[in-house]
Amino acid sequence: MLVPLPDTAGPRDTPRWLTSHGCWYPSVDPSGRFVAFICDRGGVPQLWTGPVDGHEVHLLDSDPHPVKEVAWSPDGRWIAYTTAPGGGEHTRVLCVRPDGTGRRILAGAEPGSSAHLGCWQHDGSALAVTVAEPVAARRAGDPEEGPAREGLADPGTYTAPRAAGWASRDGRAVLLGSPHHSEAGPAAHPGERDEGDSARGPQPQDVPSGPPRHETPRTVPSRAPDAVPVASVRTDAELDGVATGRGAGAPGPHGAGGPDGAGGGGLAAYLVDPEGVAAPVLLAVERAAATLRVCDISQDGRLALVRRGPRGRREALVVRTADLRTTYALPVADGDPWIGRFSPDGRTLWLRSDAAREFAALFAVRLSPEGERRALVVAAERADCGLELLAFGRDGHTAALAWNARGASELEILALTPAGGTGEALAGPPRAVPLPHEVVTRIAPAENRAGPVLALAGSQRRPGVWWLSDGAALRTPWSSRDEDAVPPGRPPVRPVPVRLTARDGLPLSGWYYRAPGRGPGDPAPCVIHLHGGPEEQERPVFNPLYHELLGRGLDVFAPDVRGSSGHGRSFVDADLGTGRFAAIQDVADCAAHAVVARLADPRRLAVMGRSYGGYLVMASLVRHPDLFRTGVAACGMSDFATFYAGTEPWIAESAAHKYGHPEHDRELLRALSPMTGIDALRVPVLAVHGEHDTNVPPGESEQFVRAARERGVAAELLTLRNEGHDFLRADSRRIYRRAAADWIERHLAR
Numbered sequence: 115m116l117v118p119l120p121d122t123a124g125p126r127d128t129p130r131w132l133t134s135h136g137c138w139y140p141s142v143d144p145s146g147r148f149v150a151f152i153c154d155r156g157g158v159p160q161l162w163t164g165p166v167d168g169h170e171v172h173l174l175d176s177d178p179h180p181v182k183e184v185a186w187s188p189d190g191r192w193i194a195y196t197t198a199p200g201g202g203e204h205t206r207v208l209c210v211r212p213d214g215t216g217r218r219i220l221a222g223a224e225p226g227s228s229a230h231l232g233c234w235q236h237d238g239s240a241l242a243v244t245v246a247e248p249v250a251a252r253r254a255g256d257p258e259e260g261p262a263r264e265g266l267a268d269p270g271t272y273t274a275p276r277a278a279g280w281a282s283r284d285g286r287a288v289l290l291g292s293p294h295h296s297e298a299g300p301a302a303h304p305g306e307r308d309e310g311d312s313a314r315g316p317q318p319q320d321v322p323s324g325p326p327r328h329e330t331p332r333t334v335p336s337r338a339p340d341a342v343p344v345a346s347v348r349t350d351a352e353l354d355g356v357a358t359g360r361g362a363g364a365p366g367p368h369g370a371g372g373p374d375g376a377g378g379g380g381l382a383a384y385l386v387d388p389e390g391v392a393a394p395v396l397l398a399v400e401r402a403a404a405t406l407r408v409c410d411i412s413q414d415g416r417l418a419l420v421r422r423g424p425r426g427r428r429e430a431l432v433v434r435t436a437d438l439r440t441t442y443a444l445p446v447a448d449g450d451p452w453i454g455r456f457s458p459d460g461r462t463l464w465l466r467s468d469a470a471r472e473f474a475a476l477f478a479v480r481l482s483p484e485g486e487r488r489a490l491v492v493a494a495e496r497a498d499c500g501l502e503l504l505a506f507g508r509d510g511h512t513a514a515l516a517w518n519a520r521g522a523s524e525l526e527i528l529a530l531t532p533a534g535g536t537g538e539a540l541a542g543p544p545r546a547v548p549l550p551h552e553v554v555t556r557i558a559p560a561e562n563r564a565g566p567v568l569a570l571a572g573s574q575r576r577p578g579v580w581w582l583s584d585g586a587a588l589r590t591p592w593s594s595r596d597e598d599a600v601p602p603g604r605p606p607v608r609p610v611p612v613r614l615t616a617r618d619g620l621p622l623s624g625w626y627y628r629a630p631g632r633g634p635g636d637p638a639p640c641v642i643h644l645h646g647g648p649e650e651q652e653r654p655v656f657n658p659l660y661h662e663l664l665g666r667g668l669d670v671f672a673p674d675v676r677g678s679s680g681h682g683r684s685f686v687d688a689d690l691g692t693g694r695f696a697a698i699q700d701v702a703d704c705a706a707h708a709v710v711a712r713l714a715d716p717r718r719l720a721v722m723g724r725s726y727g728g729y730l731v732m733a734s735l736v737r738h739p740d741l742f743r744t745g746v747a748a749c750g751m752s753d754f755a756t757f758y759a760g761t762e763p764w765i766a767e768s769a770a771h772k773y774g775h776p777e778h779d780r781e782l783l784r785a786l787s788p789m790t791g792i793d794a795l796r797v798p799v800l801a802v803h804g805e806h807d808t809n810v811p812p813g814e815s816e817q818f819v820r821a822a823r824e825r826g827v828a829a830e831l832l833t834l835r836n837e838g839h840d841f842l843r844a845d846s847r848r849i850y851r852r853a854a855a856d857w858i859e860r861h862l863a864r
Contacts, residue, residue: 134600136577137593138569139556141186141193142166143212144508146560149567149590150174150184150193150212151579157844161195162592163212166560166567166581169591174214180842183231186212188508189238192388194220196231201846202806202838203762204228207243209388220386221245232383232408235415240385242397242408242418381406381764383420398422398433405768407451411435412460417485419463421446421453424768425649426687430454430465432485441485447474448649448686449679450503457530458510464493464530466504472682473500476515476528476541493541494528500680505557505566506530513541514566516554518680520611521625521653523554527565550587551575552654571655573608575599599656604630606656607664612671614707616700620688623681624673624704625652626713629664639862640669640714642705642742646725648677648697648772649686659851666859668720671708675700675730691774694786701734702741718862722746722854724802725810725839732788732799732818739796744861746854748802749810749839752818753790754783760811792821798828800857802850804837830857 135155142149146166153162156173159180164171175181179197182205186193194209206222207229221243222229232242380401384394398420400406405428410419420431430453432442446453447468454465461481468474475495480488494501496517503516503523510530517524529542547565551572558567565582578593589595599606609625616622632638641663645652652672660670674681676697677689689697701721708714721742723731728750735745751757758766758776770776774783784790799822801815815831822829832853834846841847 134576134598135594137162137579137590138571138577139184140558140567140569140579141184142558142560142567143186144188144190144561148212149558149579150186150195151569152181152184153592154844159842161193161210163193164590164592166590167588171592172214174210174212175208175217185231185234185241187234187238187241187388188236191238192241194231194234194241194388196229198838198842200806200838201804201836201840201842203808205230207231207241209241218388220388230407233410235385235411236413240387240392240395242383242411243386244381244383244406244408246381383408385411395435396438397435398431398438405451405764409451409453410455412456413458414460416483417441417456417460417481419454419456421451424771426771428453430467432463432481434485442479442481442487444477444479444490445469447500449474452504454504455506455510464504464506464513466501468500468683471495472684473498475501476504476513478541493530494526494544499524500682503554503557505559507559507566508561514557514559515544516557518651520623521651521680522552523549525549525554525557525568547582547585547587550580550589571653573654573656574606575656577655600661604661604665606661609654609672612673612707612711614704616676616696616703618696618699620676620685620696620700622673622675622700622704624671625654626708627660627664627670627672628713629667629669632667632669635712637709637712637715638669639667639718640671640705640708640720641858642701642708642719642721643670643672644675644701644721644723644727644730645672645678646723646727647679648675648689648726649679650726651678651680658847659854662851662855663858666855668855668858668862669708669714671704671714673700673704675704690772691779692782694773698730698733698737701730702738705741718743720744720746720858720862722748722858723750724748725750728801728810728815729788733786733791735797735799736788736791736794739794742797744798744800744858746800746802746857747815747818748841748850748854749804749807750801750814750818751787751810752814753787755780755787756817757810757814760813762808765809788818789821792818793825795822795825795827798857798861800830800832800854802832802834802854804834804839804841804846806836806838809839 135153137151137153140149140151148163148165150161150163152159158178160173161175161181161184162171162173179199180201182196182198184193184195192209193212194207196205196207198205205228207220208217209220210217227246229243229245232244234241380399382399383397383406385397386394397408397418398406400422405422407421408418409421416435418433418435420433421428422431423429425448428446428448430444430446431440434441444465444467447466454463456463463479463481465477465479466474467477473496476493478491478493482488494515499517499519501515502518505514513528513530515526515528525547526544527547528544531540549570551570553571554568555571555577556569560567568580568587569577570580571577575596576594576599579590580587581590607627609627611623612626613621613623629638652674663670676685676693679686705719709716719742721731721734722745728747731745731747732750732752735742754773776783801819803812803815805812819829819831834841834850837843837846841850
C-alpha cells in the first residue's frame with residue numbers, strides 16, 4: 115500500500131520566520147555542502163535544507179506534524195525522517211527527495227502504528243526501519259513460518275504468517291504495516307525514548323537549485339522477509355569475558371511477555387528500498403521489546419549492529435544477516451541510540467559502551483569474518499566523565515567524540531586504525547576542538563571539510579548548527595544569532611554550578627540561576643525545577659521556561675537528584691528500588707541547601723518539573739507538605755498502578771527495571787505513589803498534560819487534581835491540545851511557561 119504525499123517544497127510554503135528559533139539534528143549530504151535539519155522557525159519542528167555556508171533555506175515538509183529525526187542517504191538521493199502525527203508518541207518514517215519531490219511514507223502510516231529510523235546502507239540503496247509487528251506466544255495448532263533457532267527473538271516466540279498486502283509496493287515506495295497488518299497497533303510501539311524522558315537532543319525553542327541529485331544504479335538484497343525464519347533471542351549472559359552485572363539477552367523484569375505476562379506485540383527491523391523496487395529484508399525481530407534499532411550495516415552487508423533492551427539494560431548485538439544469528443553481545447550505555455559503527459573492512463566494531471565501567475568509553479572489538487569476537491580493547495576513555503556522542507567520518511577512518519564533563523561538552527577528533535591481521539585496533543591521539551557554546555547535541559559527519567557539522571546549545575543562545583573550518587566552529591547563517599535568543603532588554607542568565615551533599619552523604623549537584631538585580635546574600639523566591647528521565651541531566655543550556663521565571667523575579671535551582679545521568683553508572687542506579695525514597699529526599703535536601711546558602715527564601719519555595727520531574731513534584735508535595743508553597747507538575751505519574759495499566763506496553767517493559775515490577779513490587783510501588791499520600795497535600799498545585807500523551811496518560815494528572823479538590827486543596831489542570839508527552843509546538847510551550855509562571859508568582863507573592 116503506497117502512501118504518496120504532495121510535494122511541499124518551494125518558497126510558497128515558507129512561513130514567516132521567527133527571529134528566535136532553534137535549529138538542530140543536522141544531517142549532511144555526500145558533498146558536504148548541504149545540510150538537512152530540524153527547525154521550529156515556523157512554530158513547529160519541521161524538515162529544512164540549506165547550504166552550510168549560505169543563507170537560503172528550503173522547507174521540505176510543511177505538514178504540521180513535528181519532525182523528530184533526520185538522515186540524508188549516503189548517495190544523496192533521499193532524506194529520511196520521522197514525524198509524530200498530532201504531536202503524539204507514535205512516529206512514522208518518511209522520505210523525500212532533496213528538492214522536495216517524491217515525498218512518501220515508508221512505515222507507520224496506519225492509526226495506532228509506529229515506526230522509527232535506523233541507518234542507511236552505505237551505498238544508500240536501502241534504509242533500516244523498525245516497525246510494530248504482532249509477535250505472540252505460539253498456541254497449539256498455530257502454523258510457524260520456520261523453525262525457531264538462536265538469534266533475535268525469544269525461543270517461545272514465532273511470527274504468524276503475514277496477511278496479504280502487509281508489505282505493499284507499486285514501484286515507487288514500500289509501506290510496512292498496511293491496514294491488513296494493523297493488529298500490532300500501539301501495543302508494539304518501537305520506542306526509542308524512555309518513559310519520563312523528553313525527546314533526545316535539544317527541545318524546540320520558542321534552496322533554488324538545491325543540492326545535487328545523484329542518479330546512480332541501486333541494488334538491494336533480493337531476499338524477501340518471508341524467506342527468512344524468525345530466530346530466537348540469545349539468553350546467554352556470557353559477555354566474552356566482560357563482567358558487567360547486566361547479562362546480555364537476559365529477560366526483563368516482566369519476562370518475555372511484558373508487564374502483564376502476555377505475549378503482546380513486538381518489533382521488527384527491515385531494510386526498505388525507498389524506490390519500492392526490491393522487497394523489504396528482515397534484519398531482526400523481538401517480542402515485547404523495549405527498543406530495537408539498527409545502528410549500522412557493514413559495507414559488505416554481512417553484519418548488522420543492533421541496539422536493543424530497556425533502560426539501564428541496553429545492549430549492542432552483532433547480527434549475521436544471512437541467518438539472523440547473534441554472534442556477539444555487549445552492554446552499552448543509555449543515552450544517544452547511535453552507539454557505534456563497523457570499520458570499512460568489517461573486522462573492527464567501534465562502540466560507545468559502559469560495560470563494567472562507571473563511565474562510557476570508546477571500545478574497539480576485533481571481529482572474525484563470521485562476526486564473532488576475537489579481541490576487545492578500550493580505545494579512548496576518561497576517568498571522571500563519560501563518552502556521550504560518537505560519530506564517524508564517511509570513510510570510517512576518523513571519529514568525533516563528545517565527552518560529558520560535568521554537564522558541558524568537550525569535543526575531540528580521533529584518527530582510527532582498524533584491526534589488521536592479529537593486531538589490535540588503535541585510536542590516534544585526540545585533537546581537541548574548541549566550542550563556542552557549552553553543549554553538543556549532535557555530530558554529523560561531513561565529507562570534504564575539516565570536521566563534522568555540529569548541533570550546539572548553550573546558556574546564552576537557542577539551539578543552532580555550526581560547521582568546522584580550520585579548527586574553528588562557525589555558525590551556519592540560517593541558525594539564529596546569539597543576540598536573538600531573547601527580546602532586547604533582558605539577556606539570558608548564565609547559571610553557576612552548585613555542589614551539595616545529600617543527608618546520606620551522596621554528592622549532588624545542579625545549576626543555579628539568579629534573577630537579574632538580586633544582590634548576594636539577598637534570599638529570593640526560588641523554584642526548584644526537576645528534570646525528567648529520571649536519567650536525564652540538567653545541562654547549562656538556554657531554557658525559555660527559566661527565562662520566564664527569572665523575568666518574574668524568581669530564582670531557579672535545577673539539580674540532578676540521584677538517578678540522573680552524567681555522574682556515573684552508580685549514581686544512575688542509586689534510585690533503584692527503595693532508593694527512590696532517597697531521590698525524593700534529595701529534592702528536600704536541594705531546597706535546604708539553597709536556603710542555607712542564603713540564595714532562597716524558605717518562606718517562598720516552589721517546586722516544578724515535567725515527566726519524571728512531574729512525579730517528583732507530586733511526591734515531594736505529599737512527603738514534605740510544609741516545605742513548598744506550591745507546585746507545578748507536568749505529565750507526571752501520580753500512581754504507579756494506573757501508570758502501568760495505561761501506558762504503552764513497551765514503556766511498561768522498560769519502566770519495570772527502573773521503578774519496579776507492577777506485580778512483584780506492588781507494595782513498594784504503592785508506597786512510592788503520590789496518590790497514596792494525597793491526604794498530606796497542603797498547598798495548591800497546577801497540573802499540565804498533553805492531550806495525546808500515551809507515555810504518561812493524562813489520567814495521571816486528572817486523578818491527582820480531582821483528589822486534591824476533594825480534600826479542599828486548590829488544584830487546576832491545564833490540557834495542551836495536539837501535544838503528547840513532549841510539548842513541541844511554540845504556542846503550546848508559550849502557554850505552558852506563562853501559565854506556570856503566573857501560577858507560581860501568584861502563590862509565592864502571598
